Amino acid sequence: MGGEIVRKRGRRPGLDFYTPGGYIWSMRPNFKRRAVRRLRIIGGQVRGLENMTRDEEYCIKILHQSLAIKAALSSFEDVILREHLRTHVAEQMRSGKRRKAVGEILRIYRLSKKK
Secondary structure, three states, X not given: OOOOOOOXXXXXXXXXXXXXXXXXXXXXXXXHHHHHHHHHHHHHHHHHHHHHHHOOOOHHHHHHXXXXXXXXXXXXXXXXXXXXXXXXXXXXXXXXXXXXXXXXXXHHHHHHHOO
């Protein structure tokens, strides 16, 4: 199956199809710690939103919290994408896997436009 795309009844392969074995290296430990910390903060915001809804807070306050969560997730995505470009995509380009790198980025870009 080395690099060829296998389709099942017209379905496109998932994003992880192209990197099933991972990369040569993993996330830098400091970066990983910061990313996980951001996600924990976002998780707290989501729990707060749940409590606000359960407690029937004013709708506008709930919407403000929801928008803050979206902004935090968007910021998280930016950080992950930047790290991916800096490390994994750079390695793919150096190792002659330009088409693979471009394909992954285009799929993410298209997916992000569906928001």
